[in-house]
Amino acid sequence: MDSDDSAGIPPEERSSDLGAPDVMTMRSIRDLFVREEPLVETSQFDSVLDPQEIQISFTDGIGDAERCRVDITWYKSGAYRFHYVDEQGVNWRFDNHPNPHSPTRHFHRPPDAPPETAERSCIQVDEPQLVSRAVLKLWRRAYEVDDLKILNTATNPP
Numbered sequence: 250m251d252s253d254d255s256a257g258i259p260p261e262e263r264s265s266d267l268g269a270p271d272v273m274t275m276r277s278i279r280d281l282f283v284r285e286e287p288l289v290e291t292s293q294f295d296s297v298l299d300p301q302e303i304q305i306s307f308t309d310g311i312g313d314a315e316r317c318r319v320d321i322t323w324y325k326s327g328a329y330r331f332h333y334v335d336e337q338g339v340n341w342r343f344d345n346h347p348n349p350h351s352p353t354r355h356f357h358r359p360p361d362a363p364p365e366t367a368e369r370s371c372i373q374v375d376e377p378q379l380v381s382r383a384v385l386k387l388w389r390r391a392y393e394v395d396d397l398k399i400l401n402t403a404t405n406p407p
Contacts, residue, residue, distance in 0.1 A: 257270065257301050257302060257322040257324075257330060267324040267326050267328040267346055268324050268325045268326040268328075269324065269325050270300060270301050270302070270322050270323065270324055270325070271323045271324060271325045272294075272300050274323045274377045275294070275300065275302070275303045275321060275322070275323050276303075277377060277378065278303065278321055278323060278377055278378075278381045279292045279303045279305065279321075281378060281381050281382065281385070282305050282319075282381065282385060283305075285382070285385060286307070286385055286389070288307045288308050288309050288392075289305055289306070289307055289308075290306045290307060290308045291304075291305070291306045292304070292305045292306070295320075301322060302320050302321060302322040302330075303320070303321045303322075304318055304319075304320050304321075305318060305319045305320075305321065306318045307319075309392070310335040310336075310337070310339075310392075311335070311339070311388075311391050311392050311395065311397055312337070312339070312395055312397065313337055314335035314336060314337045314339065315336065316335060316336055317333060317334065317335035317336075318333070318334055318335070319331055319332065319333050319384070319388070320332045320334070321381075323377055324346075327345070327375060328344075328345055328346040328347075329343075329344065329345045329346075329377075329380060330342060330343075330344050330345075330346075331343045331344075331380075331381075331384045332362075333359075333388065338360065338361075339359050339360045339361075339397070340357070340359060340360065340361055340362040341356070341357055341358060341359040341360075341362050341397070341400060342356070342357040342362050343355075343356055343370055343372055343380075343384055343387075343401075344356075344357065344367070344370075345370070345372075345380075348364075348367075350364060350365055350367060351364075351367035351368065351369075352367075352368075352369045352370070354369065354370040354372060354373065355367040355368060355369060355370050356368055356369070356370045356371070356400070356401040358400075358401070359397045359400070360397070368401065370401065371387075371401050371402065371403045371404065371405065371406060372384070372387075372405070372406060373405045374405070374406075374407075379407055382406075382407040383403075383406035383407040386403075386406055386407050387399075387400050387401070387403060387406060388400075390403075
């Protein structure tokens, strides 16, 4: 699985400063994923000294993927990024941040999550635990039915 060269939302995809990552919130999100999803294998921050994202690895992925990872950055401003990547090269993201090319809350479709085609996200809640539950439920539903197309098709999850 390839990883981003830089953690978080790339500067070219945002139209304002998002502030610092919220480490306490990311710990809480990590704990929710570990507690709620049996396929979570590991969870760790990208850096001990200057954490920018939490990396959550799963023992299985959607479709032919035998492994996947969700990289999460939650910012003190309330902006966020939940980025799925697997060894098949599939990427998708749920983001919440101002940018010049899509709604503030948006979804980057698989298989390659291009920034210029982001669409409105079905996730409309703001609270970190609710957003996290929504992403996890949407992932689980796509995993169980083996269909990436349904990731952004719920009505205001969770």
